[in-house]
Amino acid sequence: MRPIFTIHAGEYLVGCEIEARFPDHRVWVPSKDNGVDLLVTDKSGQKLASIQVKFSKDHLASGKEARATAEIKSGGWWKLDRTKLLESEADLWVLVLCEFNTRKYDYVVVSPKELARRYAAIAPSNDVIQSYFWITRSGRCWETRGLGKSDLRAVCTDTLESKPRDFTAFLNRWPFEKTA
Numbered sequence: 001m002r003p004i005f006t007i008h009a010g011e012y013l014v015g016c017e018i019e020a021r022f023p024d025h026r027v028w029v030p031s032k033d034n035g036v037d038l039l040v041t042d043k044s045g046q047k048l049a050s051i052q053v054k055f056s057k058d059h060l061a062s063g064k065e066a067r068a069t070a071e072i073k074s075g076g077w078w079k080l081d082r083t084k085l086l087e088s089e090a091d092l093w094v095l096v097l098c099e100f101n102t103r104k105y106d107y108v109v110v111s112p113k114e115l116a117r118r119y120a121a122i123a124p125s126n127d128v129i130q131s132y133f134w135i136t137r138s139g140r141c142w143e144t145r146g147l148g149k150s151d152l153r154a155v156c157t158d159t160l161e162s163k164p165r166d167f168t169a170f171l172n173r174w175p176f177e178k179t180a
Contacts, residue, residue: 008053010096013055025042028040048176049091056098057100071157072136076132080128086116106141110170118167121164136155143164
């Protein structure tokens with residue numbers, strides 16, 4: 001059994017976010033790494049979701065992206081294994097993005113099946129998926145890896161038309177939220 005105090009920052013942030021938004025829910029850390037980082041239950045212990053967490057620092061704060069337009073709130077980078085994504089036992093994958101200047105966090109909450117489907121449309125032949133997400137100040141979320149300058153400008157102005165790359169529907173949308 002691995003020690004319980006080895007969770008990484010992203011797992012901690014996701015757990016805290018869930019507990020803050022949903023005080024009647026419980027967040028559990030598995031004792032073994034089996035591709036599920038967190039388990040969420042209701043207060044009676046009934047499973048709501050198993051979660052795989054991926055964390056990224058803000059990649060807009062350094063390097064060539066430091067010159068990114070003021071319309072971009074945060075950007076993250078992940079290197080994902082397509083086979084692990086396709087075989088994931090988690091109900092949800094949560095990509096955590098940190099805004100460098102404010103230390104606020106955004107969460108892309110998506111099923112691994114949907115994430116794999118979209119990556120198949122964006123980068124169909126790669127076993128290793130290099131993925132960049134940008135979140136605009138207007139609240140849109142885009143997968144931007146491999147886009148040219150004109151498409152990146154379109155992301156910044158909310159005019160890009162690419163359904164596989166538009167992850168806005170998954171931005172900070174937790175499946176535990178009650179709908180009216």
